Each structure stands twice: as structure tokens, then as C-alpha cells.
Amino acid sequence: MxxxxxxxLAATPDTRRGAADLPTVAGTSLGIAEASVSKTRQRRMLAxxxxxxxxxxxxxxxxxxxxxxxxxxxxxxxxxxxxLLHLEQRIQVHTPFAVDEKLGVRAKVEHVEQTxxxxxxxxxxxxxxxxxxxxATATATTLVAEPSWLRDAPGFQGDPRAGHRLVGRKLLTxxxxxxxxxxxxxxxxxxxxxxxxxxxxxxxxxALMTVTWxxxxxxxxxxxxxxxxxxxRFPSPLFWDDGVDVLVREDGGxxxxxxxxxxxxxxxxxxxxx
Numbered sequence: 001m002x003x004x005x006x007x008x009l010a011a012t013p014d015t016r017r018g019a020a021d022l023p024t025v026a027g028t029s030l031g032i033a034e035a036s037v038s039k040t041r042q043r044r045m046l047a048x049x050x051x052x053x054x055x056x057x058x059x060x061x062x063x064x065x066x067x068x069x070x071x072x073x074x075x076x077x078x079x080x081x082x083x084l085l086h087l088e089q090r091i092q093v094h095t096p097f098a099v100d101e102k103l104g105v106r107a108k109v110e111h112v113e114q115t116x117x118x119x120x121x122x123x124x125x126x127x128x129x130x131x132x133x134x135x136a137t138a139t140a141t142t143l144v145a146e147p148s149w150l151r152d153a154p155g156f157q158g159d160p161r162a163g164h165r166l167v168g169r170k171l172l173t174x175x176x177x178x179x180x181x182x183x184x185x186x187x188x189x190x191x192x193x194x195x196x197x198x199x200x201x202x203x204x205x206x207a208l209m210t211v212t213w214x215x216x217x218x219x220x221x222x223x224x225x226x227x228x229x230x231x232x233r234f235p236s237p238l239f240w241d242d243g244v245d246v247l248v249r250e251d252g253g254x255x256x257x258x259x260x261x262x263x264x265x266x267x268x269x270x271x272x273x274x
């Protein structure tokens with residue numbers, strides 16, 4: 001693992017130590033008015049995932065809206081980004097939308113609960129086309145906790161590969177993790193020393209990379225090309241030097257679920273497709 005390649009983070013109000021941690025209130029509107037998956041952004045993030053953008057044509061990869069969800073949650077709660085951990089992401093596409101298409105956004109906090117691990121919140125997003133119709137919806141579930149929570153998070157019990165078929169393999173590097181997550185400004189993705197101080201063996205990749213892999217696996221099987229729903233959970237952390245097996249489970253000849261399993265045998269993503 002080469003630490004010399006790590007790019008320093010800019011000292012923005014969100015990344016400086018001492019950023020306020022305010023309680024989250026259900027019903028609060030989130031400060032995001034529009035979103036867009038630009039060609040440049042899609043090219044960079046898919047390259048970081050070793051995903052070919054060709055099958056998408058002029059369409060945007062909807063998984064990339066997950067970054068907008070997390071940024072909106074983080075900024076609206078004025079959270080230090082290092083403490084915002086991603087537990088689950090749901091994406092529902094009603095109508096495919098194009099790269100560079102400007103989307104309006106309605107977003108609010110839907111549910112908040114205090115758990116032994118920290119404050120757990122679910123935020124919902126409607127992405128609107130030019131005519132005001134909803135083209136996609138998303139839900140992001142996050143936990144406010146010290147990054148060390150990932151070290152002790154209960155993992156999947158049993159063989160995560162059972163009942164699933166291998167369709168691809170990925171190999172992460174620090175450069176790929178940073179390229180995918182450069183907008184998020186989270187030391188957990190960029191700083192090896194910070195990860196070690198929190199009891200983790202290496203920086204942690206953005207869990208949304210596994211959602212991008214899951215959608216790519218669906219497209220390769222002829223699924224998720226029009227309207228679809230994908231709900232992903234992230235039971236275990238994915239480290240920036242991990243290898244990952246991408247596996248699918250089929251039902252009636254169609255992809256019904258995708259799992260991403262690290263080289264250490266941890267289930268890092270479990271996604272249901274409909």
C-alpha cells in the first residue's frame with residue numbers, strides 16, 4: 001500500500017476538526033436543490049470501479065446519485081464527515097435520465113432513532129426531470145458514530161457466496177478509492193493514519209462503489225436497463241486494498257440479488273433487485 005500517493009484534503013468547513021454535531025430532526029428539509037451526473041463525473045467514478053460506461057450509452061448511472069444523497073445529509077446536519085457512516089442505500093429509477101441532465105431535488109429527513117451505536121437516520125430524495133415528473137427516488141440510511149464502529153460491526157454469519165454465482169472480480173487501490181470519493185472529503189477514505197487510530201487496518205472505500213458494481217452486474221445480465229429498484233445494505237467495511245467478488249442470484253432467469261464479498265470473505269454489500 002503506497003501512502004505517498006495520498007492527496008491531502010482541503011480544509012473546508014466540513015472537514016475541519018470541531019465541526020458542529022447537531023441533532024437530526026425528522027421532517028427537516030435537506031439543502032439540495034438540484035443534482036446532475038456529468039460526463040466527467042461518470043467517467044471518473046466508473047473508471048475507479050473498472051466499469052465500462054459503454055452499455056449506458058447517453059444515460060447516467062443512477063448509482064452515482066448516492067454521492068449527492070450523502071453530501072446533502074452531511075451538509076444539512078453540519079456533521080463532521082468522518083462520523084457519518086453509510087448503512088443502506090436504495091435507488092429506484094422510474095425513467096432513465098441522461099448524463100449532464102439537470103435534475104431538481106426534493107429531500108427531507110424521514111426517520112431518526114437513537115441506537116446503541118449512535119444516531120441512525122433515513123433521508124428520502126425525489127429527483128425531478130424538466131417537466132417536474134419524478135424520474136428517480138433514493139433513500140440513504142446513515143449512522144453518526146466514530147469510525148471505530150466499523151471495526152466491531154456484526155458481519156454476515158455463514159457463507160456469503162452460497163446460492164450465488166460469480167460474475168466478476170474487482171481489485172481496489174488507494175487511487176481508485178480516492179477517485180470515486182473525492183467529493184465526499186472524508187478522512188476515512190484518504191488517511192491511513194486516521195484509519196489505524198480508529199482500529200481499522202486501512203482506509204475504507206466508499207460503500208457506494210459496491211452499488212455501482214451491483215448495477216453493472218445487473219446491466220450485464222440485461223436487467224436494470226429501464227425502470228428498476230435496487231436496495232443495498234453494507235454489513236461490513238470494504239478496505240481500499242481489498243479484492244472483491246461480485247456474485248448474483250437469479251430467480252426465474254432474472255437477477256434478483258447481488259452480493260459483493262471481499263477477499264477476506266466479508267459480505268460488504270447485499271443488494272436486492274426488482
